[in-house]
Amino acid sequence: MNSSSSTTPLDALIIGAGLTGLTTAYHLKQAGFSLHLIEERERAGGVIESYQEGGFIYESGPTTGIISHAAVPRLLSNFPGLMRIASPEANCRLILKSLGKKKGEQQTFLPLPASPLTGLRTPLFTLKDKLNILLEPFRARGCREDESIAELVVRRLGKSFLDYAVDPFIGGIYAGDPHRLVTRYALPKLYTLEEQYGSFIRGAIAKAREPKDEEARSVTKEIFSTAGGLSRLTEALATHIGTKHFSLGVPDCRITRTEEGLYEARFTTQEGTQTLCARHLITTVPAPALGDLLPFLSATDLAPITSLRYAPIVQVTWGMRSTQLPHFYAFGGLVPSHEDHLLLGILHPSACFDDRAPQGGTLLSIFLGGMRAPEVIDYSDEEIEALVSERLQRLLGITGTPDLFRIFRHRMAIPQYEASSGARLERIAELKGRFSGLHLAGAIRDGIGIPDRIKQGEALARLIQQELYAHQ
Secondary structure: OOEEEOOOOEEEEEEOOOHHHHHHHHHHHHOOOOEEEEOOOOOOOOOOOEEEEOOEEEEOOOOOEEOOOOHHHHHHOOOOOOEEEOOHHHHOEEEEEEOOOOOOOOEEEEEOOOOHHHHHHOOOOOHHHHHHHHHHHHOOOOOOOOOEHHHHHHHHOOHHHHHHHHHHHHHHHOOOOOOOOEHHHHOHHHHHHHHHHOOHHHHHHHHHHOOOOHHHHOOOOOEEEEOOOOHHHHHHHHHHHOHHHEEOOOOOOEEEEOOOOOEEEEEEEOOEEEEEEEEEEEEOOOHHHHHHHOOOOOHHHHHHHHOOOEEEEEEEEEEEOOOOOHHHOOOEEEOOOOOOOOEEEEEOHHHHOOOOOOOOOEEEEEEEEHHHOHHHHHOOHHHHHHHHHHHHHHHHOOOOOOOEEEEEEEEEEEEOOOOOHHHHHHHHHHHHHHOOOEEEOOOOOOOOOHHHHHHHHHHHHHHHHHHHHHOO
16 A cells, blocks of 8 residues: 655645535635645535436435525626526425314415515414514513523514424424524524514614625525536536545544644545645534544543534435426425424425426425434335325325435434534634634534535635734
8 A cells, every 4th residue: 555645734624525615625725725625425515416317406415505695696606607596486485284173184385474464464373473573672682692492482472483483494494493402503693683683673674774785785595506406516616626636535534733733634545545734624524523533632622512413304305297386386395393293394496496307397305304303314215205205195285106206314414503502612612722723614613504604614714814824
């Protein structure tokens, strides 16, 4: 076996070639810094992976993003023609609700209100809560920093808003439990509205009245993907970075810290044992992988980080070439936990983007399990197929055999920003202070969505540039 090592330290070594690592590397490369990415998988892209099959384009991970940070249009502007904005008609979100006298009777998808008037008319919320929302601007601020999302929503809006708006929303975003997720970590913008303005309504009005510069105007909140699927974005980033800056298919990387304060990576490729040194180390791996990756950190050092819990998710791709669902022409339908504890939601990518299914056909992405039903991850393929078929027939009236049916299991899909998040973030900051150039990143902090990964990658690259310039 051959052995290879680099004698000149790199500016940055990035562990994990998902969207965070690729975005960080892209911006560093643009600024002229030396870098290398090490990835366990045989490809770049991380959890983002798109497929083209039989006229369908589908994802085995995230299906869309939202333009919720200016970093998103900034990055995509470098790749003209790549971004695709969802059809405006598909902006509607649906919520499953029982309209009969008993739970589960006459379950129907109803539009989530998009205006005060539709909010007054919807059967999703109780009359008491509809009236109580008028008092929301006059309610006192909360006094608990680690108040759960459920506690905050019930206190300010009422239980029916929790049950039929926030609970399904949290199930769709985090696959999590709003009673355990802490607002200031999981929904920081909502937390800030109450902290700064004392009210969601007053805060929303004040934010709407604020003058917007060009960057703020670029945050359109539109749903987006990329032409041909989200993998086209990660592929474009990887192509720009260049293959020589990647080591893929590396399952055994270990990082040590030298006496000079450099980070030394040792790993094995087909060419033999490799050694690389760098001034800055960026990790984007899941929390449980940090112990093996960074042996210079003790279990005690990492305990507040590696205790992070992840929601397991089963994702099913379903497609038919000659079926359309005009009654379900929406971004998708989210499911409250007390309406169906197994089903998180049904998204409708072909209603958002016209290239996702053959003309006249339909593509759905169905999500099961999460923190409300973690046992679903171990269901057999036959059990999952039966579960999905029953829900689609009962809720959407679909009886035919699909032309496309694929099952993807994600045992560690989405990190849960629970009460332990404060200790985790403090430890990450503490370790950065103790070990110059160490950046523990990825979804363990700063949000879980595609826009969060892009924003974090851009911010990391900017921070590393500043620190490298400061030491020149």
